[in-house]
Amino acid sequence: SQKIEQNSEALNIQEGKTATLTCNYTNYSPAYLQWYRQDPGRGPVFLLLIRENEKEKRKERLKVTFDTTLKQSLFHITASQPADSATYLCAREGSGGSYIPTFGRGTSLIVHP
Amino acid sequence: DSGVTQTPKHLITATGQRVTLRCSPRSGDLSVYWYQQSLDQGLQFLIQYYNGEERAKGNILERFSAQQFPDLHSELNLSSLELGDSALYFCASSVAQSYEQYFGPGTRLTVT
DSSP, X not given: OOXXXXXXXXXXXXXXXXXXXXXXXXXSOOSEEEEEEEOTTSOOEEEEEEETTOSEEEETTEEEEEEXXXXXXXXXXXXXXXXGOEEEEEEEOOGGGOSSOEEOOOEEEEEEO | OOSOEEEOSEEXXXXXXXXXXXXXXXXTOOEEEEEEEETTTEEEEEEEEETTEEEEEOSOOXXXXXXXXXXXXXXXXXXXXXXXXXXXXXXXXXXXXXXXXXXXXXXXXXXX
């Protein structure tokens, strides 16, 4: 079955630095990957979707890459701020191209002032 | 604010009981999805409804059921509750079949 693997260890960085989170997937390359932000006790918020044929996508301070050779997506937040502290979830399409995403467990990002 | 509402916000109940969680999707969204999130399992898809009909099923227990009403709100019924059912339950909605889902604030269920 398809799996999404994210680093379970929290990422601690200093304000102003670039945060980079990793998402690895197994089996076949998905048609897309999504990134969500989740604050404690709240619902995930959709951030970006990147398709298999889009090597890179940007939205304001966010950048996502999709490397089908490494079976990996990287999520970057440039000029990070304490307000960026949250858990970031990666998700892939479900089996058979289903619209139901398979989520990773998420990586916690802590930005220190 | 995603536009998706869920009630109640918190629910504390005893083992063996039955509860109903309610979700109202964003205006215009026809699809509703239910997810369970616990510390050891992450975000797990339970079930999807589209315009009143069940469209997809995930890791939903037989003790759990859901429905979507003509006004498109949805209810998730959890019965014969066990301690292990304690979790956050999220509802999400989307326009038809869409990759982008909008999540509600969740219902925190505690089974004692």
